[in-house]
Amino acid sequence: MAEAGGNYDLVVIGGGINGAGIARDAAGRGLSVLLVEKNDLASATSSWSSKLIHGGLRYLEQYEFRLVAEALAEREILLNIAPHLVKPMRFVMPHVPELRPRWMIRTGLFLYDHLGRRATAAGPRDSLLAGSHGISLRQPPFNAGLKPELSHGFIYSDCRVDDARLVLTNALSAAEWGAAILVRTECIAGKRIDGGWELRLRANTGKETAVTARAIVNASGPWVKQTLNERLRQPSGDNVRLVKGSHIVVPRLYPGEHAFILQNDDRRVVFMIPYQGSYTLVGTTDIPVSAAAEIPQASVEEIEYLCRAVNRYLQQPVVPQDVLWSYAGVRPLYDDGSANPSAVTRDYTLRLDDDAGSAPVLSVFGGKITTYRKLAEHVLEKLAPWFPDMKSAWTDTSPLPGGEPATETELSAAWQTLPPAVIDAIVNRHGSRISHVLLNVKSAADLGTDFGGNLYAREIDYMIEHEWAQTGDDVLYRRSKAGLHMTASQRQAVDSYVAARVGGVEQNHGMR
Numbered sequence: 001m002a003e004a005g006g007n008y009d010l011v012v013i014g015g016g017i018n019g020a021g022i023a024r025d026a027a028g029r030g031l032s033v034l035l036v037e038k039n040d041l042a043s044a045t046s047s048w049s050s051k052l053i054h055g056g057l058r059y060l061e062q063y064e065f066r067l068v069a070e071a072l073a074e075r076e077i078l079l080n081i082a083p084h085l086v087k088p089m090r091f092v093m094p095h096v097p098e099l100r101p102r103w104m105i106r107t108g109l110f111l112y113d114h115l116g117r118r119a120t121a122a123g124p125r126d127s128l129l130a131g132s133h134g135i136s137l138r139q140p141p142f143n144a145g146l147k148p149e150l151s152h153g154f155i156y157s158d159c160r161v162d163d164a165r166l167v168l169t170n171a172l173s174a175a176e177w178g179a180a181i182l183v184r185t186e187c188i189a190g191k192r193i194d195g196g197w198e199l200r201l202r203a204n205t206g207k208e209t210a211v212t213a214r215a216i217v218n219a220s221g222p223w224v225k226q227t228l229n230e231r232l233r234q235p236s237g238d239n240v241r242l243v244k245g246s247h248i249v250v251p252r253l254y255p256g257e258h259a260f261i262l263q264n265d266d267r268r269v270v271f272m273i274p275y276q277g278s279y280t281l282v283g284t285t286d287i288p289v290s291a292a293a294e295i296p297q298a299s300v301e302e303i304e305y306l307c308r309a310v311n312r313y314l315q316q317p318v319v320p321q322d323v324l325w326s327y328a329g330v331r332p333l334y335d336d337g338s339a340n341p342s343a344v345t346r347d348y349t350l351r352l353d354d355d356a357g358s359a360p361v362l363s364v365f366g367g368k369i370t371t372y373r374k375l376a377e378h379v380l381e382k383l384a385p386w387f388p389d390m391k392s393a394w395t396d397t398s399p400l401p402g403g404e405p406a407t408e409t410e411l412s413a414a415w416q417t418l419p420p421a422v423i424d425a426i427v428n429r430h431g432s433r434i435s436h437v438l439l440n441v442k443s444a445a446d447l448g449t450d451f452g453g454n455l456y457a458r459e460i461d462y463m464i465e466h467e468w469a470q471t472g473d474d475v476l477y478r479r480s481k482a483g484l485h486m487t488a489s490q491r492q493a494v495d496s497y498v499a500a501r502v503g504g505v506e507q508n509h510g511m512r
C-alpha cells in the first residue's frame with residue numbers, strides 16, 4: 001500500500017534539462033510543483049551531450065529555420081542568465097572544396113549571423129557574440145595541429161555549456177521557488193481520478209508513495225513513450241526515434257581555445273572541442289537504437305568512426321588507444337518518418353492528452369539543451385487553461401542560481417589564501433554562489449580533505465546538503481567533472497566519503 005505523499009498542481013516526471021526547466025518555470029509562476037527523477041538529476045541524455053549552446057549550423061541544410069532562430073535567441077538569453085555555465089566559443093570550419101562549396105558555407109554563415117541578430121529576445125539587435133568570416137589556416141593559432149594542405153576556413157561563434165550543472169541549477173531554482181525535488185524516485189503508475197491524477201512513486205529504497213496532481217508533464221526523455229503508454233496508460237500514436245550519439249575524450253589535440261567543426265564525407269559534421277583544460281572532446285555519431293539503455297555505451301565502431309573523422313584533418317592521427325574516456329547518450333527525437341537518423345528533426349513536439357477535457361498530461365518529444373527554457377514556456381502556455389491564475393512568463397531575464405552578478409563579500413579577502421585553481425573550479429561550477437559554498441571558510445584548512453582534481457570535502461558536503469548528490473558519480477561526473485582529473489584511488493576515496501556522509505546528512509527534498 002502506497003503512503004500518501006501530497007497534492008500538487010503539477011507533477012513533472014523526469015529530471016533532465018526539460019523537466020528541470022519546466023519545474024522552475026512553473027514554480028516561479030506560483031504553481032505547487034513536484035519533480036520526480038528515477039535516478040540522479042541529469043543522469044541521462046542531458047549530461048551526455050556535446051555541451052554546446054548553439055543554433056545548429058548544420059540544421060540550416062535541413063531547412064530547420066524555426067529551430068535555428070529560436071536556438072540562436074536562446075543562446076543570447078542563456079549567456080545572460082547563466083554566465084558561469086554558458087561561455088562563448090569560436091568555431092573553425094576548415095574548407096574542403098569537394099565536400100561543400102565555399103559559397104554554400106558563406107551563405108549558411110550569413111544566415112546564421114543574420115538569424116542570430118534578428119532573433120534576440122529584446123527585438124532586433126546585435127548578437128553578444130562575434131560574427132563569422134573567412135580565415136587563413138596557414139596562420140597561428142588556427143594552423144596548429146592541422147594538416148598543412150588545409151589552407152582556408154571559416155570562423156563563427158556559438159557557446160559551450162556545463163550541461164549537467166545547467167540541469168541542476170534549474171532544479172535549484174525550482175526548489176527556491178518552492179518546488180519539491182525527489183531524486184531516485186520513479187513514477188511507476190498513474191491514473192486519472194476526479195479532477196486530476198493519482199501517481200504512484202517508488203523510491204530506490206523500495207518505499208512507495210501516492211501523490212495527486214492537477215496536471216502532469218511527461219519529460220522522461222528516451223522513456224517518454226514508455227511513461228505515456230505503460231505507466232500512465234495513455235494510448236498515443238506519437239512515436240519517439242531513439243538515436244544514440246557517442247563522444248570520446250582524448251589528450252588535448254591542439255593548442256588554443258577555439259573548437260573545430262569538421263565536415264565528414266557522409267555529410268555529417270564532427271566537433272573537436274577543448275575540454276576541461278587538458279583534453280579534447282570529439283563527437284558525435286547518429287546510431288538508431290530500439291530501446292534506451294540506462295547507461296548507453298560508445299561502441300568500438302563509433303570510436304573508430306570518430307577517429308577517422310578527425311584524422312582527415314589532423315597532422316598527428318588519433319587512434320582508439322588514445323581514448324581516455326567515452327560516453328554515449330540517446331536522443332529522444334520525435335519520429336517524423338525520416339529514413340536517415342541524422343535527418344530526423346531536432347525540433348521538439350509537445351503532445352497534450354486531456355482525454356476530452358479531463359486532467360491533462362503533456363509529453364515532451366525531442367528538443368535541445370539550448371531550447372529548454374523556451375520549450376518550458378511553450379509547455380506552460382499549453383497548460384494555462386487548467387491554471388487560469390498562473391503568472392506570466394518570467395525566466396528570460398531572471399538569472400539562474402549562481403548567475404546573479406557577484407557582490408563583494410567580506411569573505412573574499414579570506415579566499416585569497418586559497419589555491420587559485422580551487423577558486424576557479426568552484427566559480428566555474430557555482431558562479432556567484434561561491435559565497436554559499438565557502439561560507440565561513442577562512443583558510444585552506446577549512447576546505448577539509450583534498451580529494452584531488454580541485455575537489456575538497458567542503459564542496460562535496462555542499463553538493464550533498466544542497467544539490468541532491470547521493471553517490472560518488474553524482475559528485476565526480478555531474479556536479480563536477482573532477483573524476484576526469486583523478487586517479488582510481490582518489491575516485492574511490494570520494495565514493496567512500498559520499499557514502500559515509502549521505503548516511504548522516506539530512507537532505508531536504510522539500511516533499512510535502
Ligand SMILES: Cc1cc2nc3c(=O)[nH]c(=O)nc-3n(C[C@H](O)[C@H](O)[C@H](O)COP(=O)(O)OP(=O)(O)OC[C@H]3O[C@@H](n4cnc5c(N)ncnc54)[C@H](O)[C@@H]3O)c2cc1C
Binds near residue numbers: 052
Ligand atoms: C550525443 C548527443 C549530443 C547532444 N548535443 C547537444 C548539444 O550540444 N546541445 C544541445 O542543445 N543539445 C544537445 N543534445 C540534445 C539534448 O541533450 C537533449 O535534447 C536533452 O538533453 C533531452 O533532455 P530531456 O530532459 O528531454 O531528457 P533526459 O535528459 O534524458 O531526461 C529524462 C529524465 O527522465 C527520467 N525518467 C524517465 N522515466 C522516469 C520515470 N518513470 N520516473 C522518474 N524519472 C524518469 C530519466 O532518468 C531522465 O533523467 C544532444 C543529445 C545527444 C544524445
